[in-house]
Amino acid sequence: MISAGKKSTMELLREEVESLLRIDRLPHVWCPGCGIGITLNAFLRALIRAKIDPNKTVVVSGIGCTGRAAGYVNMDSFHTTHGRAIPFAVGIKFARPELNVVVFSGDGDLFAIGGNHFVNAARRNHDILVIAVNNFTYGMTGGQHGPTTPTGAYTTTTPYGNPDRPFNIPHLAISLGAPYVARWTTYHLMQLQNSIYTALHRKGFRVIEVISQCPTVYGRRNEMKSPLEMMEYFRKFSVRKDDATFDEMELTYNGRIVVGVFRDVQGIPTYEERYNDIIRRAQK
Amino acid sequence: MKPGYYFWSGDIAAAEGAIFAGCRFYAGYPITPSSEIAERMALRLPQVGGKFIEMEDEIGSIAAIIGASWTGEKVMTATSGPGISLMNENIGLAAMTEVPIVIVNAMRGAPSTGLPTLVGQGDLMQAKWGSHGSYEIISLYPDSVQETFDLMVDAFNYAEKYRVPVLFLIDGMLAHMYEKIYVPPEDAVERIERKRPTKPPGEQLIYEPDEDLIPPMPRIGEGYKIHASGLTHNEKGYPELTPQAQERLIRRLNDKIRKHAEEIWKVEEYRTDNADVIVVAMGSNARAVRTAVDEARKEGIKAGLLRPITIWPFPYKYIEKYAVDYIVAEINYGQIYHKVKEYASGNVELLPKMGGELHTPQEILHALRRYKK
Numbered sequence: 001m002i003s004a005g006k007k008s009t010m011e012l013l014r015e016e017v018e019s020l021l022r023i024d025r026l027p028h029v030w031c032p033g034c035g036i037g038i039t040l041n042a043f044l045r046a047l048i049r050a051k052i053d054p055n056k057t058v059v060v061s062g063i064g065c066t067g068r069a070a071g072y073v074n075m076d077s078f079h080t081t082h083g084r085a086i087p088f089a090v091g092i093k094f095a096r097p098e099l100n101v102v103v104f105s106g107d108g109d110l111f112a113i114g115g116n117h118f119v120n121a122a123r124r125n126h127d128i129l130v131i132a133v134n135n136f137t138y139g140m141t142g143g144q145h146g147p148t149t150p151t152g153a154y155t156t157t158t159p160y161g162n163p164d165r166p167f168n169i170p171h172l173a174i175s176l177g178a179p180y181v182a183r184w185t186t187y188h189l190m191q192l193q194n195s196i197y198t199a200l201h202r203k204g205f206r207v208i209e210v211i212s213q214c215p216t217v218y219g220r221r222n223e224m225k226s227p228l229e230m231m232e233y234f235r236k237f238s239v240r241k242d243d244a245t246f247d248e249m250e251l252t253y254n255g256r257i258v259v260g261v262f263r264d265v266q267g268i269p270t271y272e273e274r275y276n277d278i279i280r281r282a283q284k
Numbered sequence: 285m286k287p288g289y290y291f292w293s294g295d296i297a298a299a300e301g302a303i304f305a306g307c308r309f310y311a312g313y314p315i316t317p318s319s320e321i322a323e324r325m326a327l328r329l330p331q332v333g334g335k336f337i338e339m340e341d342e343i344g345s346i347a348a349i350i351g352a353s354w355t356g357e358k359v360m361t362a363t364s365g366p367g368i369s370l371m372n373e374n375i376g377l378a379a380m381t382e383v384p385i386v387i388v389n390a391m392r393g394a395p396s397t398g399l400p401t402l403v404g405q406g407d408l409m410q411a412k413w414g415s416h417g418s419y420e421i422i423s424l425y426p427d428s429v430q431e432t433f434d435l436m437v438d439a440f441n442y443a444e445k446y447r448v449p450v451l452f453l454i455d456g457m458l459a460h461m462y463e464k465i466y467v468p469p470e471d472a473v474e475r476i477e478r479k480r481p482t483k484p485p486g487e488q489l490i491y492e493p494d495e496d497l498i499p500p501m502p503r504i505g506e507g508y509k510i511h512a513s514g515l516t517h518n519e520k521g522y523p524e525l526t527p528q529a530q531e532r533l534i535r536r537l538n539d540k541i542r543k544h545a546e547e548i549w550k551v552e553e554y555r556t557d558n559a560d561v562i563v564v565a566m567g568s569n570a571r572a573v574r575t576a577v578d579e580a581r582k583e584g585i586k587a588g589l590l591r592p593i594t595i596w597p598f599p600y601k602y603i604e605k606y607a608v609d610y611i612v613a614e615i616n617y618g619q620i621y622h623k624v625k626e627y628a629s630g631n632v633e634l635l636p637k638m639g640g641e642l643h644t645p646q647e648i649l650h651a652l653r654r655y656k657k
């Protein structure tokens with residue numbers, strides 16, 4: 001029983017989450033039922049559970065619907081240019097390794113225009129957590145196809161179906177040596193939150209792909225008009241398989257979504273750690 | 285560096301000058317004729333506790349230094365034409381979000397890949413207008429290895445003081461030319477740091493300007509909960525997508541430089557008193573002009589040299605000051621010529637060269653002879 005005047009755990013948690021949001025900026029720009037808010041919520045809850053000092057945490061976003069996330073978190077936060085969130089974050093982390101640096105951005109931003117930065121930052125193993133919201137499209141610009149749009153999908157620039165082949169993001173990240181690689185959907189609320197929580201305690205270039213619904217410009221062109229239908233798809237078609245093969249991680253049009261923590265290894269030196277050695281050598 | 289005399293190239297002087305000015309963070313991508321700056325920084329920065337990183341491209345390089353600048357570091361990158369073209373979007377971001385950064389551009393023959401190893405001055409207009417929109421930056425352009433070193437201190441001071449990108453121009457000649465140079469003692473120069481917030485977190489609006497139109501700049505990690513966005517924003521740093529917010533912000537971003545232009549202007553006036561004709565020339569191209577002016581004077585031609593060291597904001601009052609004919613000698617097909625024409629009362633002649641080599645003193649002298657009275 002909750003007595004009057006005493007707050008429930010839920011209320012307390014809600015207050016804590018709200019303290020990490022710029023409440024004075026609400027309402028946000030996202031459509032009703034969009035998955036970005038769910039992902040942001042999971043991130044903030046994980047941050048609270050991890051007891052990480054928000055004053056020592058920086059959120060960097062690129063441009064896009066997802067890119068607006070930086071504008072809502074009540075922490076040092078940067079809304080940069082399209083595709084450049086990762087190198088911007090690299091500058092912050094390399095200059096001040098004691099900061100906790102999180103990149104929160106969209107699939108187009110991180111893998112199309114920003115793909116070169118993703119690849120090279122992962123290779124160098126910068127100590128950055130990347131939360132990549134994959135809604136299969138460029139939401140912000142009205143639903144064109146992007147580097148994660150499944151083959152065959154309908155978008156404003158693939159009116160006859162997508163002839164293009166999407167990235168297999170976990171495969172890509174693992175091939176570059178990223179020490180923590182996971183994929184969830186917005187249906188996997190707790191798993192996603194737990195995964196972010198774990199990743200916040202790991203070091204190095206950590207990548208969490210979040211399959212997210214964009215009912216407004218993607219779903220409605222692909223037989224899933226409502227947010228609910230998209231969530232239903234995520235629920236019915238996702239299977240957890242941590243030891244999935246690269247082929248199994250591949251996403252197909254309205255097909256199976258393999259989720260899980262595909263890689264979690266510790267002890268790989270980060271770029272920042274390796275550079276400390278350089279400073280020592282230079283000063284000998 | 286210990287005070288004393290050294291034999292350095294313009295590139296080395298740019299790197300050492302930056303370190304002398306307090307730069308402790310460099311991100312870059314190699315390109316002729318600026319690569320030696322990166323090489324020098326890779327060697328020297330870790331010695332002084334700084335950080336050097338070679339990024340995957342110039343877009344990443346400038347993004348990294350903007351991010352690093354928010355941590356309070358003095359930051360720099362260096363490149364040449366093709367790299368500057370790639371950086372331009374983020375030069376706009378730094379201008380819009382008021383981040384102190386210094387970008388060296390060692391100008392080579394252009395457009396496109398042009399003449400990678402040879403001199404050019406084709407990026408003078410691009411330095412000001414390279415990114416989309418109406419904004420102001422500061423641009424400096426020395427003419428010797430010594431001045432490259434010395435001017436670096438000003439470049440960082442301006443970037444910090446006005447919270448603005450400084451485009452530090454050198455050219456292919458200056459970058460690779462070796463000269464004897466003097467490094468003064470550490471405490472011989474004034475180093476300016478960006479203004480810090482005076483109010484505690486919670487009370488300080490991130491983009492609230494002081495009377496000088498420049499807002500104080502908090503660092504990441506101090507609890508100020510900075511929000512910076514390339515979107516048009518209000519004093520809180522929050523996006524405000526209205527004509528009113530745009531008017532306020534863009535006007536201030538321009539005015540904070542325009543209103544301080546005279547403090548930023550550096551110009552060399554060489555034998556301009558009682559001159560009938562003045563050659564306007566910049567960077568290493570001005571060196572031949574100095575010789576030509578001396579020769580012309582011997583021949584009874586009252587010639588002078590006006591050398592804008594500050595290219596942007598353009599020091600127009602110096603042009604207005606003289607009721608003379610101007611010759612603009614530049615290694616492009618007419619750029620600063622248009623600025624001079626805008627402010628000159630007399631004739632303005634363009635003496636262009638497409639790139640690859642500088643003007644010779646003879647070419648300048650030949651032109652000056654037409655003005656013999």
Ligand SMILES: Cc1ncc(C[n+]2csc(CCOP(=O)(O)OP(=O)(O)O)c2C)c(N)n1
Binds near residue numbers: 063110133137138
């Ligand atoms: C250089 C540049 N090119 C294009 C754009 C236009 N643009 C804005 S957001 C966007 C796509 C964003 O897609 P994604 O990263 O997947 O984010 P989402 O909106 O789907 O969350 C594009 C193409 C831009 N802002 N800048």
Ligand code: SF4
Binds near residue numbers: 065066139214215
């Ligand atoms: S367009 Fe799509 S991604 Fe953007 S806010 Fe709406 S639902 Fe979300």
Ligand SMILES: [Mg+2]
Binds near residue numbers: 106107134137138
């Ligand atoms: Mg997207």
